[in-house]
Amino acid sequence: MTADVTADARELLDRCDELAAISSLPVGIERVYLSPQHAEAHARAAEWMAEAGLTVRQDAAGNLVGRLEGRSPGLPALLLGSHLDTVPDAGRYDGILGVLSAIAVVRRIAARAATLPFAVEVIAFGDEEGTRFGTTLLGSAAVAGAWRDEWWELTDCDGVTLREAFERFRLDPARIGEANRAGEVLAYLETHIEQGPRLEDLDLPLGVVTGIAAARRMSLTFHGEARHCATPYDRRHDALLGAAQAVVAIERTARSLGAMATVGRMEVAPGAVNVIPGTATLSLDLRAETDAERDAALEAILAELATICRERGLTLERHDTHTAAAVLCDARLQDAIGEAIASVGQADATGSVPRLFSVAGHDAMAVAGIAPVGMTFVRCAGGISHHADEAVTLDDVAAAIDALERTVEALARTQASSSPSSS
The missing domain is CATH 3.30.70.360 (Alpha-Beta Plaits)
Structure with missing residues (x-):
């Protein structure tokens, strides 16, 4: 690939390195929900969102949300993103790659936002891993309106309850329902490292996720x-x-x-x-x-x-x-993602794009409660994840950004053609 094509990917990888330095560990990466490191990472990501043309806010659950309006204000949103929290001794791409690739795509399409039949939002979920309080998908569960009151009494290793952590983070537990986005999200797309070796075995950079275990x-x-x-x-x-x-x-x-x-x-x-x-x-x-x-x-x-x-x-x-529960990715989104991957030259010799089932859990599992979800897997070296040896290549990241952009464009065409105002 040329330098121009890989410029966004190179910047993304540099930003992954920058976020990797935000950690509660003296050596290695750890960022947990509602911690000082959570706040610092989200503040840095908020700067990148704003630079890309997004209007940025923190929601009632501590998720970071950036919005790009479409051809008119208040349209349902196509949601792009993943999470910025980590497991202990984490790698630097799990979750982070999905958030930063979404920001890169928004920066590309911002100039033509007035033609979009939907808003585009980038979301950085505050807690996917469940490292601090032992229950996963807290951030995306709030967005899906699936928050459970019994979670407030969960405690971390220091005996701090989730309710206390909210208050220390200057969030109001009584307002958690305001994070619910039911009825406001058109669809959700997530780009994520595979966390397995199948794409590497196939010698292919990208794959379509069919469902989550x-x-x-x-x-x-x-x-x-x-x-x-x-x-x-x-x-x-x-x-x-x-x-x-x-x-x-x-x-x-x-x-x-x-x-x-x-x-x-x-x-x-x-x-x-x-x-x-x-x-x-x-x-x-x-x-x-x-x-x-x-x-x-x-x-x-x-x-x-x-x-x-x-x-x-x-x-x-x-x-x-x-x-x-198991989650199936939306068939229409699977096809759009597969066609986008093929269009950027990343299909196999027969023109096919691999379709892979995800054993790992993702924020898409929670968001599926309120909207269709689609996911793209990106090859990772040796299938290694949740470890410092997590690795991706510049060319694979460039392909992932291109494929996500084309998926958004395809969904915009489909939405525009089905909109009553287009007739």
Whole structure:
């Protein structure tokens, strides 16, 4: 690609580097919801939005929103974006690429905004990862009118409630309903790194997302009996051994049923080197292509864990923390994205564009409650994400920006032709 074609992509990557320096960690990247780093990153992104011609505001949930009016004020909005929060020790492109590519596209189309049959908005969701309060999609759930009052009592690792965090961030919990955009959003488009190796395996930069996996998260606590290490084996009720056995059983069962299960955290008490563990708590993240497949896998896993508990004289306590239904991306948007990708020369040798199912969750899952959603995947090196080694190429980012611009243009043509005022 020429320097002119890649100029926007080069600037985007530079901006990713700039945001990567905004972190609560001395080494590595971490930006969590309603933190000073959240405020700083959104302030920088707000400057870029304003430079692109957007009118910028913060909504009642702490999301950053920039609006470009169409041919008349107050039209429904085509929403573009993703999130700027991160997991601990994050990479610099997950979520961020989607927000910055949207800003790049708006800057390109701003001069012809008066011809658009809809407004265009860029949104940087404040919390997709759920790192701070343990429940994901808080920002996009507010936009979708799906906020739950019980969330106000969620606490972070320092015991700060979500309600207290809102107030410290100068947000009013009583006004959370004002973030609801139901009836105001025409459609939502999200560009995101794949977080998997399929595009790399196909040697293609971009793909169309067909849907997003159903998910459940929970903590599982095995209760046994803490005793001195002199206790004979036949009298032990070792919670850690039960939990360790459970981790292997979880993987085996999920793989056999085509689901994806991950145990990412385990805590043991009392934690002394010469004491048999009395409790062991592990996290479980379970995903599958459909709700039914997810729930069938969970039922099979729980049956396996019940057997382990019986054999070891343990009891199991379960606490559900997150449930999300599978989401299908809109067929019309899938076609528009696929045609846009092909039009910028990124189809395969047969002219086809890959269609990929997303195991990872995204803000599109929440926004789907109020509007059609479409997603584009961008190749990432080795399929690595949620890690400092996350990487994309300049040419792939340039192609992603071009494809998003053409998708917006295609939707504008379709909307204009279907509008009563066009006849």
